[in-house]
Amino acid sequence: MARVTVEDCVQKVPNRFELVLLAARRARGIAAGSMLTVDRDNDKNPVVALREIGDNTIDLDDLKTNLVHTLQRRVEVDEPEEDNMAALMSSSSEWAGVVQEDGPAETFSADEVGATSGEAAAAAPAADNPEDPFS
Secondary structure, X not given: OHHHXXXXXXHHXXXXXXXXXXXXXXXXXXXXXXXXXXXXXXXXXXXXXXXXXXXXXXXXXXXXHHHHHHHOOOOOOOOOOXXXXXXXXXXXXXXHHHHHHHOXXXXXOHHXXXXXXXXXXXXXXXXXXXXXXXX
């Protein structure tokens, strides 16, 4: 009986893996007390589920939707996202304005940066040497 039932079901649901998932979901529903759409005939729940799918007495789209909802771990809600581009543009223009208003960067001497007086004295002649390309 089960072999004939599976062959009938494959015509309705061509993918055997999907058929197994749908039949298992329907068999669980039958075990939970769902109403049968075919006679039981002393068959177990999986065989009854396959017979229902094969006889096309249940809506496969509803069964698929129910299966997908039970397998989902996180349900996404379609809500419109806020347009953050305006906020990003205003903050970037504020930063651009600060840079433009301040002008060129300040230069600091070696003493201000924290160099010792010996390092500052050694750095001073190198800056005065016109032949040094790195000064």
